[in-house]
Structures are given as C-alpha cells and as structure tokens.
Amino acid sequence: MIHRNRSSTIADVARLAGVSIATVSRVINGNTPVIESTALRVRDAISELKFVPRAAARTLASRRTNTIGLIFSEIGGAFFPLLLKGIEAETRSAGYELLIHSTQAAHAQKRRPLGEHNTDGLLVFTSSLEIEELRKLSQINFPLVLMHQTPPDEMNTPVITIENKDGAEMLVSHLIEKHARRRIVFLQGPEGHEDSQWRERGYREALESHGISFDPGLVVSGEFDEEQAFAAMRKLLLDGIEFDAVFSGDDDAAIGVYRALKMANRSIPDDVAVVGFDDVQFSRYISPALTTIRAPIEEVGREAVRQLIHLLNGEQAQSLTLMRTELVIRESCGCKSHDSHKS
Amino acid sequence: MIHRNRSSTIADVARLAGVSIATVSRVINGNTPVIESTALRVRDAISELKFVPRAAARTLASRRTNTIGLIFSEIGGAFFPLLLKGIEAETRSAGYELLIHSTQAAHAQKRRPLGEHNTDGLLVFTSSLEIEELRKLSQINFPLVLMHQTPPDEMNTPVITIENKDGAEMLVSHLIEKHARRRIVFLQGPEGHEDSQWRERGYREALESHGISFDPGLVVSGEFDEEQAFAAMRKLLLDGIEFDAVFSGDDDAAIGVYRALKMANRSIPDDVAVVGFDDVQFSRYISPALTTIRAPIEEVGREAVRQLIHLLNGEQAQSLTLMRTELVIRESCGCKSHDSHKS
DNA sequence: CTGAAAGCGCTTACAG
DNA sequence: CTGAAAGCGCTTACAG
Numbered sequence: 001m002i003h004r005n006r007s008s009t010i011a012d013v014a015r016l017a018g019v020s021i022a023t024v025s026r027v028i029n030g031n032t033p034v035i036e037s038t039a040l041r042v043r044d045a046i047s048e049l050k051f052v053p054r055a056a057a058r059t060l061a062s063r064r065t066n067t068i069g070l071i072f073s074e075i076g077g078a079f080f081p082l083l084l085k086g087i088e089a090e091t092r093s094a095g096y097e098l099l100i101h102s103t104q105a106a107h108a109q110k111r112r113p114l115g116e117h118n119t120d121g122l123l124v125f126t127s128s129l130e131i132e133e134l135r136k137l138s139q140i141n142f143p144l145v146l147m148h149q150t151p152p153d154e155m156n157t158p159v160i161t162i163e164n165k166d167g168a169e170m171l172v173s174h175l176i177e178k179h180a181r182r183r184i185v186f187l188q189g190p191e192g193h194e195d196s197q198w199r200e201r202g203y204r205e206a207l208e209s210h211g212i213s214f215d216p217g218l219v220v221s222g223e224f225d226e227e228q229a230f231a232a233m234r235k236l237l238l239d240g241i242e243f244d245a246v247f248s249g250d251d252d253a254a255i256g257v258y259r260a261l262k263m264a265n266r267s268i269p270d271d272v273a274v275v276g277f278d279d280v281q282f283s284r285y286i287s288p289a290l291t292t293i294r295a296p297i298e299e300v301g302r303e304a305v306r307q308l309i310h311l312l313n314g315e316q317a318q319s320l321t322l323m324r325t326e327l328v329i330r331e332s333c334g335c336k337s338h339d340s341h342k343s
Numbered sequence: 344m345i346h347r348n349r350s351s352t353i354a355d356v357a358r359l360a361g362v363s364i365a366t367v368s369r370v371i372n373g374n375t376p377v378i379e380s381t382a383l384r385v386r387d388a389i390s391e392l393k394f395v396p397r398a399a400a401r402t403l404a405s406r407r408t409n410t411i412g413l414i415f416s417e418i419g420g421a422f423f424p425l426l427l428k429g430i431e432a433e434t435r436s437a438g439y440e441l442l443i444h445s446t447q448a449a450h451a452q453k454r455r456p457l458g459e460h461n462t463d464g465l466l467v468f469t470s471s472l473e474i475e476e477l478r479k480l481s482q483i484n485f486p487l488v489l490m491h492q493t494p495p496d497e498m499n500t501p502v503i504t505i506e507n508k509d510g511a512e513m514l515v516s517h518l519i520e521k522h523a524r525r526r527i528v529f530l531q532g533p534e535g536h537e538d539s540q541w542r543e544r545g546y547r548e549a550l551e552s553h554g555i556s557f558d559p560g561l562v563v564s565g566e567f568d569e570e571q572a573f574a575a576m577r578k579l580l581l582d583g584i585e586f587d588a589v590f591s592g593d594d595d596a597a598i599g600v601y602r603a604l605k606m607a608n609r610s611i612p613d614d615v616a617v618v619g620f621d622d623v624q625f626s627r628y629i630s631p632a633l634t635t636i637r638a639p640i641e642e643v644g645r646e647a648v649r650q651l652i653h654l655l656n657g658e659q660a661q662s663l664t665l666m667r668t669e670l671v672i673r674e675s676c677g678c679k680s681h682d683s684h685k686s
Numbered sequence: 687c688t689g690a691a692a693g694c695g696c697t698t699a700c701a702g
Numbered sequence: 703c704t705g706a707a708a709g710c711g712c713t714t715a716c717a718g
Contacts, residue, residue, distance in 0.1 A: 007459060007483070009694095009695055009696085010695065010696060011695080011696095019704080019705085020704065020705045020706075021695090021696080021697095021705090022697080022698080022704070022705060022706080022707095023703090023704060023705075025696070025697060025698085026697095026703090026704085029697080032698095032703080032704095033703065034703070034704085035703060035704090038703085038704085052458060052459070052460040053460060053695080053696070054402075054403070054460050054461075054694085054695055054696070055399075055402075055408075055460055055461040056398075056399040056400075056402035056403040056408065056461075056694085056695080056696085057399075057403055057694070057695035057696035057697085057710090058695080058696055058697075059397075059398075059399035059696090059710090060397070060399040060400050060403050060694090060695080060696070060697090060709090060710045060711065060712085061695075061696040061697040061698080061709075061710055062696080062697055062698085062710085063697090063710070065398075065399065078424075078624060080424055081421075081423055081424050085445075088443065088444075088445050089445075092444075092445075092456070097442060097456075097461070098442070098443060099440060099441070099442060100431065100441060100443055101431075101435075102428075102431050102432075102435075113435070113440075115395060116350060116395070117395040117396065117397050117398055118397075118398040118399075118440070140350070255628065281421060281624070281625055282624055282625035282628045282629075285598065285625045285628055285629040285630075286625075286628040286629070286630070287628075287629070287630030352710095352711055352712085353711065353712060354711080354712095362688080362689085363688065363689045363690075364689090364711090364712080364713095365688070365689060365690080365691095365713080365714080366687090366688060366689075368712070368713060368714085369687090369688085369713095372713080375687080375688090375714095376687060377687070377688085378687060378688090381687085381688085396711080396712070397710085397711055397712070399710085399711080399712085400694090400710070400711035400712035400713085401711080401712055401713075402694090402712090403693090403694045403695065403696085403710090403711080403712070403713090404693075404694055404711075404712040404713040404714080405694085405712080405713055405714085406694070406713090
C-alpha cells in the first residue's frame, strides 16, 4: 500500500471548530437545527480541512448504504447506454450512488455481488437475475424494482415496462393497411422473454383485426440477435416459404434480416417490407432506414429509479408503469421517409 | 423505512460455530491459517445463516473500499458501452466493485462524487475531470489511471491510449495511395481533445510523406459530433471549397458528413471519399459502409483496470500504454467492401 | 492456530 | 440547540 497522509476526519473538524463531533455531523446532514453561528464555524473548518465524510462510516452508523444497485445482463449492447443514462441521472439527482453489475459473464460468484450488504435497493433488468434470487430478495422485503419483466403474482414488486403489444400492433397494422402486406413473418425473441411475448400478441391481434388468419409457419425464432435472425431468415428462404414482410422482433435482429434478404436478392421494401422494434442508434442509419417502434428506454430507467426511491422512503410505489411506444416510420416498410432527422 | 428482520452478522456466525469473530473473519478472508475442522464449522454456519459481510464494515475496518471508480463524461454515446464492458469485466474479475459517475450533467456538486472517501482508485476518461482536480488527487498520491489523456509532466499518472496518429496516417495514406485523393478535408474534434490532436498530426504527416502540401482551408471543426460536422460540411460546400475526400475525425461526425454530402448531391465515395475513426457499432451499417479505424476500446478499459490494480497493490505501473489501431476498409473510401461481416 | 480487545469514522438516541 | 457515549459490523495487531 502506498503511503498517504491520513486525510481528515470528523474529529479533526470538530476540534478545529471547537464543537463536538455530533454537532459536525448535524451540520453536514442538516437534519437537526444548529445555531447559525456555530454552523458557520463548522463549515469553515470543513472547507479548510477539505473534509469529506467516509461513505463506509456513514453507512455503518446509519445502516443505509445510500446506494442503488443495477443488475443488467448485456452491457455492451445498443440498448444499454440509453437505459444507463436515465438511471444514472436520476440516481444521482436523488443523492444516491450507483453500483452496476453485469450478470453476463457470471462465473459462479461466491458472493452475491449486489444485495442487502452493499445497496439499499436493486433495479433489475429483464431476466438478469434468477427468479429464485428475486423471490429471496422479495421475501426479506428488500426494495426491488423490475424493468421489462413482470414478477410472479405473490411478489408484488413494482415493474416498469413499455407498451409492447400496442407497438407491435401499430407496426403490423401499418404494414397491412398502408402497404397491403398479408404474409408477415414474426421473429420471436428468446424463449420466455416477456417483451417478445407481448409483441407476438400484438402481431396476432393486428392480423386478426384485419381478417388475416394466423399462419404458425410464419413465426420463427430470431432471438433478438443479428446472427440468429440471419439464420432463421435463411432457412425460411431456403424452405421456399412465401412472405411479403418481416417483423424482426427488435432492431438488432433486423440487421440479420437485411443481410439474409440482400443475399437472396430480395429488395427491401419492394419484395419484402421489414420493421423492427426499439429504435436504437443505428436504426436510422441502415439502408433502407428502418421503420420501427420508439421505446422510451431512458425514461424507463428514470422511472424505475423514482419508484425504487419511493420504496426506500417507505412510500407506496406504483405496481405497474407502462410506457407509451411510438411508431417511427422510415423507409424499410415502403414509405418514403417521414423521419425529420434525415435530409 | 421498511422493517426488515435484521440479517445475521459475523457475531451470529461466531456463536453458531462456537468460535470467536476473529476466526470467522479469518476463514472469510483466507489470509491467516485456520485449522480445517474449525474452518468447516465456520463455513457451515455461514451458509446456514446465509451470512454476507457488510461491505461498509469491512471498508471501515480495513481502510480499503475495495471499489474502483470510473469517471466518464458522455454516457449514452456509441463509445461508452464497449469501454464499460471491458472495465466491468476486469474490475469484477479482480474482485473489486465498480462505481460509475458521469460528469455530463454536472450541476455544481457539493460533494465530490468519487474520491478517496468511497474508492481505492479512479479511472478517468479523457477530459471528464478538471485538470485541477486531477492534480489534487495526484498530489495526495491517490491511485489514478487516465484513458485517452496525457497528464501534465509532473503528474506521472499512468495513461492508456491508442495509436491515434498511426491510425490517421493509415487512413489518409489509403485515400491518397489507393484512391488518388489529394484534397482531403479534416474535421477536428473538440478544442484541446488529445485524440483529435494526434489524428491531425497523422493526417498532416500522411500528406507530407506523399508530397501534398497542407492546406489550412481544409481543416475545420467537426467536434466529433454529428450536428457540428454537418454544419461544418455545409459551410465548406457553400463556400465552394474543393475537396475529394473527408476524414471526419470520428465515426459520429461521419454521419453528419454523409448527410451534408447527400444533401448537396455529392456521391460517396465517387465524388467524395469519407473515412471515420473508432469503428462504433453503426459504422458497418450505414450506407455506404464506413471505412474507419478500429480502436480496441474494450481492451483500453481492461488495461486501465489492470494498471490501476498494480497501483493499488503498490506495484509499478506502466506509465504509457499505447494500443494498436487497425484499418477497417469498407466502401466509403471507394473500395469494394473487404468486411467479412457483410454479405 | 485462536481469542480478547482496540479501533475504523461516523450517526443517533438520550440528557440536559 | 449541543454534548457524551453507545453502537454500527467488521479487521488486525498483540498475546498466547
């Protein structure tokens, strides 16, 4: 360990200001009235000594970590930055620290990385935590907010999610109504993925309300993943399945769909219209620009923090927050671009 | 505050195992020999009580936070996820926690969000921290590693950065040699941005070594930003400046360049070749696919953590780590795509 | 190899 | 409004 001249503590401040450490603590926390003149002396001493309270000591004494934990599975995807941005901003403005953990490369960890021992509450994205883990946390009443995942009934944990079904329905209805498509492929996400299930429901309802009968042969698995979607489309093409549109499940998968169609010399959107979901950064830049659903990802993050903070304050939290989604029409559906962003 | 039945402490474990808390501490930390049979009893007690040590108590007692801090300015950009991914993985595998702070929306914070009071060391990206702040931390010998930023001479802080100059030189030489371009615009990044300065140097050396004289009229500011780059290109075009290629400074700026050129009906790459820098996610998807430099961003993050950990262990750290960059040839330079990823 | 005890740096009843 | 003191839950010399 490198030698560092011990930085000052609350005792140093108290001595310099000529008060007790209790008084220093009170002016720092501002939760108990302190006579202004002494408060002033304390503040002077604090800035003279450049005193910064140790987080660990405060946590230990107050039994609050003042920290929120975020558990996410795929750091590094196109989805994460936006979510994180919202969460970071809101966490910070509420005066909390943010501890992040990715369960992605989860080598059997001996110690739970995030939990009651180092956070006051947890934000959990989709299936980044085993349902059993969630249940345990819920049982000890540990403050928890889920994003894009509904908890088991008995778990009464607040969840923030988006209008997946409405979004999907808008998308598919648009293909049917404006572009006269009737054989629309749907690429499912990972097994059990809730976003995918709702999107599929929206897809089916759109078909139904337009009198198009559901064809199970048009529903295949794209895993919300470029490569998987590519493979699935290749197979469909090789099998000679007929279709005039693809709802790729999400934007990442749309990339794979584009590749497969181009390889097969099917033009987008003339031969096959393609639509995605999420509106991540690259969606407007691919060619043709992707028609998709804008999900308010950053706002999902912010709202999740807000609900968690309600919980931390012992207040009531909203058990379900459903965020509106919005149709973003570009070119891959067959429209001429409406996107104000493009020239 | 919600009531939670107090979870078990080291004292509970000690009682159940019939040993002192010191012994429990020793088997947890494994730094002092403990006879196997008692160690076993302790481990049993730990799992029976589901004991997890409080981070705060350990920190306070050991005077180590076991936490690394990351200071970054622009969460939410295309660059951040990759960097974070590398940092997260390496931090975790070294057994440290990661605390993240974005200085982006830095409302005057009363308390330094990350520092000696809550971390053992800090990772700082580019200019996300004032040089004065850096100096203060350096003066008290606080472990610090910089990314993409060289410290003032007296500061002897390790830095991890990439071969900006080489990369830029490869890019510009490619334009000159393979595509016979001679009037190449360079879009600078933000004022004082080190990456930009090196890239400009590479640009100039490439010109020089090919006997092309430097024209200051071709160097304008794009700020590594889509909108700024768009505006800069518009102006160049309106001013009637002649050019046959653009090195946009980074990939984000390339998007703005594309828009401006398309708006002016200049074809890419026939009329104007365009190259970027970074190889972020969207670069292969835009049309035409962007020729750029691949920077090993994730590896920069990992290496930064490694160096910081050397510092934390009181070992010598490498004062400068320069990561290789790689030319990624796609279509915007005028080549037919070499990118194995595309069909 | 193990225990008793001091101490890490704060917060917070409890008195006054 | 302010102080003395207990206590938060660990780690780590110091003895033995």
